[in-house]
Amino acid sequence: MINDKIMTYLVLRFSTLGNVAMTVPVIASVSAMHPDDEFIVVAKKRLSAMYYGLSNVRFHEAEPPSIRSLVRLYRDLRQYSVDVVIDLQKVPCTWFLRVLFRLGGSRTYSVDYGRWTKHLITVCGFRLSKSLPTEFERYQAAFRKAGLESDDRFTALAVNEPARQAVMEQFGEKHGKWIGIAPFAKSRSNMLPYKVTKEVIARLSENADTRLFLFGAGQIECEMLRQWASVFPRTTSVAGRLPLEQELELMRRLDCMVCMDSANQHLSSLVGLRAISVWCATHPELGFMGWKQHKEDIVQLDRIACRPCTCHGTNTCRYRNFACRDINAEQIIKRIYE
DSSP, X not given: OBTTBOOEEEEEOOSOHHHHHTTXXXXXXXXXXXXXXXXXXXXXXXXXXXXXXXXXXXXXXXXXXXXXXXHHHHHHHGGGXXXXXXXXXXXXXXXXXXXXHHHTTOEEEXXXXXXXXXXXXXXXXXXXXXXXXXXXXXXXXXXXXXXXXXXXXXXXXXXXXXXXXXXXXXXXXXXXXXXXXXXOOSSGGGSOOHHHHXXXXXXXXXXXXXXXXXXXXXXXXXXXXXXXXXXXTTEEEXXXXXXXXXXXXXXXXXXXXXXXXXXXXXXXXXXXXOEEEEOSSSOGGGTTOOTTOOGGGEEOOTTOTTOOSOSSOOSOOTTSSOGGXXXXXXXXXXXXXX
């Protein structure tokens, strides 16, 4: 609120699941510190579950693929009488929307991703002398430009009771240790070899008091996880079976999640779940760790001199050996039980 005027802030983030998830802790904090103001989050459809329980945050579904649809979206968004636009993506489509809103009298601000610095590190080979600002810190800085302070108060989303009940009905009471495994990522460089993942599942499933849940998305992933679940005892694939709100509530019941540098790392952080994150070609010091994730829960090979060679992942390796993926099952299992 500025000068006692109730403000409406429009937040733009058209992107993938993991990137949108990283906005939640900051938006939750900002909205809690400014309870009289209204925040409209514009993102891809089906992601509204990540903002559940944030009373002054509204979700507007949108997937703008063309200039024409962006103009249509702008007309739709004008219904909110937007005072300030905060662009947390900074790509051509969000730049175009910012221009339209600025012409309409709204103030606009955008995030600084430090893309040039990241390019120097991943493409030109400059070495990291210290950790870069996290994505959360970059989002906080963008809100600060708009006069909105935030803090690190966020711990977890509010419990979605209908989703929690649905999860209880499907999977029953919890006994022993429940572990989630999300072995996939969008790029080959961000994933372990399948044989290593299968060894992790095989060894964990040998424990009679442990139940495993396999997470993933996409037709090929879902089929592969179903096959693995049919082979190993006390192992259930939930890939493609649950809406996002139920997936989050299932995660809330787990003891930990084994995941790659991918969306499930960030979804875990939204419900306060410990994430054992595996980093191959990417590197946590580029700023993409999960919210309040502990460095002790990171699994990576520090001795690989060419890391990081990418910010988000790649399907090629300049040395054609993907040495960064030579992480063994023992490293991961040891980290789980530490």
